[in-house]
Each structure stands twice: as C-alpha cells, then as structure tokens.
Amino acid sequence: MTAPRSALAVSMGDPAGIGLDLCLAAWLAQAGGDIPAFFLVGDPDALAARAELLGLAVPIEEATPEQAAGRFGAALPVVVARCAVDPVPGSPDSANGQAIIGAIRQSVELVMAGRARALVTSPIAKSVLYAAGFGFPGHTEYLAALAEEHAGAKVTPVMLLAGPHLRVAPVTIHIPLSQVPLALTTEAIVQTGRIIAADLNRRFGIEAPRLAISGLNPHAGESGTLGGEDDSIIAPAVRQLQALGIDAVGPLPADTMFHEEARAGYDAAVCMYHDQALIPAKALGFHDSVNVTLGLPFIRTSPDHGTAFTLAGKGVARPDSLIAALRLADRMAGTEAALAGTARAESMSR
Ligand SMILES: NC(=O)c1ccc[n+]([C@@H]2O[C@H](COP(=O)([O-])OP(=O)(O)OC[C@H]3O[C@@H](n4cnc5c(N)ncnc54)[C@H](O)[C@@H]3O)[C@@H](O)[C@H]2O)c1
Numbered sequence: 001m002t003a004p005r006s007a008l009a010v011s012m013g014d015p016a017g018i019g020l021d022l023c024l025a026a027w028l029a030q031a032g033g034d035i036p037a038f039f040l041v042g043d044p045d046a047l048a049a050r051a052e053l054l055g056l057a058v059p060i061e062e063a064t065p066e067q068a069a070g071r072f073g074a075a076l077p078v079v080v081a082r083c084a085v086d087p088v089p090g091s092p093d094s095a096n097g098q099a100i101i102g103a104i105r106q107s108v109e110l111v112m113a114g115r116a117r118a119l120v121t122s123p124i125a126k127s128v129l130y131a132a133g134f135g136f137p138g139h140t141e142y143l144a145a146l147a148e149e150h151a152g153a154k155v156t157p158v159m160l161l162a163g164p165h166l167r168v169a170p171v172t173i174h175i176p177l178s179q180v181p182l183a184l185t186t187e188a189i190v191q192t193g194r195i196i197a198a199d200l201n202r203r204f205g206i207e208a209p210r211l212a213i214s215g216l217n218p219h220a221g222e223s224g225t226l227g228g229e230d231d232s233i234i235a236p237a238v239r240q241l242q243a244l245g246i247d248a249v250g251p252l253p254a255d256t257m258f259h260e261e262a263r264a265g266y267d268a269a270v271c272m273y274h275d276q277a278l279i280p281a282k283a284l285g286f287h288d289s290v291n292v293t294l295g296l297p298f299i300r301t302s303p304d305h306g307t308a309f310t311l312a313g314k315g316v317a318r319p320d321s322l323i324a325a326l327r328l329a330d331r332m333a334g335t336e337a338a339l340a341g342t343a344r345a346e347s348m349s350r
Pocket residue numbers: 018122123124125126127128139291302303304305306307308309310311316317318319320
C-alpha cells in the first residue's frame with residue numbers, strides 16, 4: 001500500500017490581510033473540485049476568528065504535517081505558529097512581524113525535511129515586515145537565504161509569474177527602477193535564463209523550453225540609438241544561452257512580445273525588471289496567475305497578489321489565485337517526482 005501523499009504547507013502570511021480568508025475559502029472549495037490537501041502553518045485561533053467573522057463553517061484542527069492529508073477532508077489542519085497579538089482584519093501590526101517571518105521559516109523547515117510536499121505562501125506586506133526588522137525585499141529573497149542555510153550553497157532565486165496565457169520572469173526583482181541599468185549584467189541574464197530553462201524542464205515537464213528575452217530600452221534600443229544595454233549586455237547573454245543549447249531569442253522589443261501570436265512562440269518570457277514582467281502577467285490573468293520561485297531546492301508558489309488589507313474579513317476576496325497556486329505546486333511536485341523516478345529507473349536499467 002503506497003504511503004499517502006504528504007500535504008502542502010501554506011504559510012499564514014500577514015494575518016491582518018486576506019490570507020486567512022483565502023485559506024478558508026480554498027478549503028471549502030474542495031467540495032466543488034480538486035483542491036490538493038494542505039495545512040496552514042499559522043495561528044489556529046486567528047483562523048477560527050476569521051471563519052466566525054466570515055460566517056464560514058470550517059472545522060479547524062491542530063495537526064502534525066503527517067496527519068494533515070488524512071484529516072483534510074473533514075477539517076482544515078493547522079500546524080501551530082502563534083501570532084503575538086490578535087490580528088485585526090485590515091489593520092496590519094508589525095508586532096506580528098516576527099510571527100509572520102517565523103511561520104515562513106517553519107514552513108521551509110518542514111518542506112526541506114520532507115514533511116510537506118511543497119510550500120505555498122500567503123501574502124505578506126513588505127512594509128509591515130520591514131518595520132519589524134525584516135532584512136529582505138520579500139519572500140523570494142528570504143526563501144533563497146533560508147535555502148542557503150539548509151543547503152550550505154549559493155541559491156539564486158528567480159521570480160516566475162505563471163498563468164494560462166503567459167509565463168514571465170524579471171531578471172531584476174525588488175529594486176528601484178533607477179538601479180536596474182546598473183544591476184543588469186550579461187551574467188545575471190544568462191543565470192536567470194539557465195534557471196528558468198532547467199526548472200521548466202524538471203518541474204513543468206517542458207522538454208526544450210523556448211525563451212524570449214526582452215530588451216531594456218524602447219524598441220530594444222533601436223540599433224543602439226535609444227540606449228546601449230540591449231546590444232552591449234542583453235544580446236551577448238542571448239548568444240551565451242544559445243551556445244549552452246538553450247532555445248533563446250532576443251533582445252526583443254518588449255511592447256510587441258506579449259500579444260497572442262507572439263506568446264505562442266515561446267514558453268517563458270524573460271524581462272529586465274519587475275513591472276516589465278508583472279504588468280503583462282497580471283493584465284492577462286490577475287486571478288489565475290501564480291508567483292513561482294524557481295532556483296530553490298524546494299517548490300514554492302504563491303498567489304500573484306498581496307495582502308489586500310481593505311478586503312480582509314469582508315468575504316469579497318477571490319481565492320482563485322491561491323487555488324491556482326495550490327494546484328500548480330501539487331502538479332510541479334508530481335512532475336518533478338515522476339521525472340526523477342524515470343531517471344532513476346533508466347540509470348538502474350543501464
Ligand atoms: N506574494 C506576496 O506576498 C505579495 C504580492 C504582491 C504584493 N504584496 C504586498 O501586498 C501589499 C499590498 O500590495 P498591493 O496593494 O500593491 O497589491 P494587492 O495585490 O494587495 O492589491 C492590489 C489590488 O487588487 C485587489 N486584490 C488583491 N487580491 C485580491 C483578491 N484575492 N481578490 C480580489 N481583489 C484582490 C486589492 O483589493 C487591490 O485593489 C504590499 O505590501 C505588497 O508588498 C505581497
């Protein structure tokens with residue numbers, strides 16, 4: 001008899017935001033469709049208070065990660081990570097900052113120990129965590145640091161927005177726009193492209209991923225007349241990716257690489273900065289795109305939105321992106337395991 005699949009770990013995020021609302025809605029959604037088993041790493045009392053506020057009949061049970069999958073059908077399992085102060089929906093409190101950060105760390109430890117199938121993070125409010133002394137731009141960078149602690153090796157994270165109409169990742173992430181030209185290097189673009197190609201292969205099952213690399217300047221620099229980075233930094237990176245056997249094209253004018261016909265020509269777009277990537281991603285699929293961190297030694301997905309404090313506790317926040325994040329994490333874990341199993345079988349048959 002095969003062991004039950006382990007459940008997904010969902011970190012609670014900012015408990016004053018919509019994360020708790022969406023966790024409850026996702027659990028209830030299992031009545032209507034495939035929701036992978038998950039457990040919340042968070043405060044059971046805060047979750048119960050949000051369920052009561054929203055008038056949702058959701059049984060909540062403290063559990064171990066190993067118990068979660070078996071109990072998921074009857075109750076929402078919670079691995080306890082207590083808040084410091086009772087959260088008030090819509091009113092973030094940096095007094096809960098360390099509890100929010102602690103829940104992320106605890107979730108990573110469970111995934112790295114094989115006690116959870118993958119990590120799905122509920123939204124955090126960066127500014128609230130900064131006020132509590134958080135030293136990272138966001139989850140992406142913090143998760144890489146936690147992975148480095150466990151792996152003892154450098155980990156370069158890539159933030160991929162994955163939706164039904166587009167997969168796209170920025171080379172530079174949470175830095176001011178004014179710093180982007182200085183941060184853009186041929187090496188960083190090549191590294192990002194290699195991580196995306198590798199993870200699209202092993203975790204998305206795409207045999208030969210096709211990458212479309214954007215330019216930085218209008219019209220990709222217009223042959224150098226509208227900026228030099230495209231020819232001096234990006235084009236050499238595309239050539240290096242091609243020399244590595246990766247199907248990469250560019251630098252492409254960013255304004256003509258996201259329409260429907262253009263998108264049919266690639267599996268992921270690589271952009272130069274945050275909003276160059278996230279505007280098309282969220283415009284094409286705000287409620288069904290997922291934020292995936294590539295390059296980590298574990299799978300992490302997240303809704304593509306934030307804490308939406310003005311919606312917390314009001315019963316109007318949509319769980320679509322969280323549900324998509326749960327399903328994608330489960331699929332990625334299955335793909336990776338299947339490909340690893342195939343590789344093991346092939347090596348044993350040689
Ligand atoms: N993955 C993450 O943790 C993540 C992602 C994005 C932003 N953030 C953080 O969240 C905070 C607020 O950011 P923001 O206001 O720019 O973005 P946001 O995504 O929280 O909200 C943007 C708009 O979309 C709406 N919205 C968001 N999620 C929704 C949902 N599930 N259903 C219905 N409407 C929804 C909000 O009401 C708001 O009008 C910031 O601190 C930001 O750093 C975190």
